[in-house]
């Protein structure tokens with residue numbers, strides 16, 4: 001048995017060579033371009049997928065149109081001067097009552113003679129912005145909540161998850177309905193109600209991911225370096241666990257829009273005259289079948305309904321594409337942990 | 338290297354027990370199990386030396402490494418570190434030897450003081466794939482310790498990162514790349530650079546090469562040796578086989594089920610006297626000699642579960658040299674087989690769990706009552722490698738009684754017969770460390786005074802074992 005000390009000698013095999021020959025130096029720049037970030041991956045996947053591209057264009061056009069529909073001023077300062085819609089959406093009697101779609105009123109007018117096209121385009125402001133704000137709030141809170149729960153585990157996890165179970169025990173839309181009925185309608189109460197209902201899903205999703213991610217040695221490595229828990233969570237854990245949350249967020253924008261419309265249709269949420277899609281539907285709901293005198297003013301409900309349908313559908317298509325893009329990114333974290 | 342007489346890092350009965358978290362029902366019923374991962378380990382690490390810690394997987398060596406740095410909280414015991422007391426906040430390039438040092442107990446430190454000490458005590462992880470955050474560039478990975486401890490920022494930070502990459506043999510211009518663009522060996526170098534960034538004094542290397550190809554292993558080991566010389570580092574080098582630590586270690590501790598079986602300098606570990614476990618590990622190292630006979634000692638069975646570790650000497654379930662009871666005059670292999678038989682009967686519920694039935698015994702499998710006494714006797718002796726007739730008469734009669742019990746009344750009756758008659762001192766006595774030299778300790782009853790005579794003169798391995806204490 002050799003007790004000779006020193007370096008391991010492997011004969012017939014010069015380690016110098018291996019040190020010199022750097023496989024990276026020969027790797028072409030092309031190869032490193034293939035390494036895309038998560039966002040690049042999503043974008044390229046959407047561009048490649050025709051359907052998703054279509055969905056994206058629809059959402060972009062609707063969002064832009066809603067943004068530019070009327071000038072926006074905050075505190076007396078006009079920050080968006082354009083008004084692209086032909087009429088003021090709340091002004092009555094810009095045309096005849098229930099005028100059929102024509103060149104001057106592309107989607108006709110409603111019972112008070114308001115221009116439906118202007119109303120429907122402007123209506124996107126409410127639905128889309130609520131969808132975005134609710135998702136952003138719910139996802140942020142849910143991610144932080146779920147991360148704390150998953151990362152610290154033990155007692156903390158136990159308590160936080162039981163609270164989550166209680167939130168889950170309520171049917172979401174009904175809870176939102178009750179909250180709106182209690183606190184009244186309007187933009188922020190609606191945002192609050194939907195965010196309160198929505199965050200739990202994100203919390204649960206990210207917690208599950210974090211339980212997996214925190215097994216990785218790089219989390220322990222960060223602790224060994226002296227990183228604080230906050231740094232470990234935000235720098236090492238969440239970035240590696242966020243993918244399913246992004247997918248869920250994209251998909252849920254559509255869900256929130258439908259939810260807002262549903263409350264609007266039930267007469268909750270906004271004041272009756274507000275050009276919000278669900279509220280328009282509610283106001284015109286008596287024309288759903290046949291109107292007075294056997295006339296059927298189909299345009300009064302079909303166009304707002306169509307907007308909801310097209311927007312949510314497009315959002316879901318985008319969500320699927322994002323899902324595909326993130327699933328496709330299999331990190332090469334091989335081996336055990 | 339261990340000319341410094343004062344250790345830099347040492348532990349006092351360091352213990353880590355895990356309580357398995359069962360489900361809600363289990364907790365309600367109080368069904369908690371304790372995994373004794375590390376038991377009363379006392380070790381010393383001297384400045385600039387490498388202490389190898391060797392053991393099979395599941396012996397608790399990684400837990401030990403992590404408990405040392407309080408990456409997991411030890412259940413009991415203490416860890417001490419002797420810190421350079423004139424340590425300025427910015428790391429001095431090399432600690433002046435002989436500078437006054439301050440003794441710090443790591444266990445019980447507040448988390449902020451512990452965080453400061455992370456600049457002195459570092460860790461290199463086993464898996465180069467999961468130990469690097471895939472979403473950070475190499476520069477950011479290595480720069481992280483610099484940010485955390487405010488060591489360098491801006492230009493300095495970049496320079497330091499490039500310097501570190503260069504130190505570990507990587508191209509500094511690759512700092513903006515992501516870990517997945519590197520090979521396993523290169524990633525391990527990144528992990529080493531990250532540990533070096535804070536200019537530590539002690540690095541715990543947790544199987545840093547076991548996930549790598551053999552050719553790459555040698556490079557990484559050489560790199561670690563170079564770094565040790567350059568920066569005067571002390572290593573605790575955890576590995577699962579002796580051949581890896583042989584070349585890098587000054588001293589070696591052999592670990593079995595959360596305890597050190599033997600501690601000594603590398604020369605002492607590799608030469609006699611051995612702990613029986615070390616002996617088995619040593620015999621498994623292949624020699625680069627075509628005439629190597631391969632007289633490998635195969636350890637029977639699995640490493641026992643640390644949930645309910647064996648009584649007495651934990652190695653007695655597998656030890657080839659396990660001490661026979663004084664009242665019998667048995668050959669060593671016979672005794673080993675008998676004890677294994679006894680231990681397995683203890684675990685078994687049915688006869689079929691003890692013996693291997695062949696094709697022709699199909700009818701027995703269906704109906705165990707068809708198994709004849711003679712056939713069972715044969716099967717048992719085959720299974721456990723027992724001769725048709727034991728060399729000791731008294732022992733033989735107990736064995737045949739036990740087999741009859743097994744045949745007539747099942748495993749529990751057989752267990753009762755065996756339990757009190759075949760008892761090895763190894764089962765009941767906890768071995769203490771026997772000091773063979775100031776640096777060499779062995780925890781085995783054979784090395785103590787009481788049982789050294791009981792050690793068999795000759796055994797199946799054809800080596801003389803003289804149990805007397807040999808001073809080197």
Ligand code: SF4
Pocket residue numbers: 612613614650651652653654656657658659660763768780781782783
């Ligand atoms: S005490 Fe007994 S079982 Fe333990 S190593 Fe020594 S001989 Fe083997």
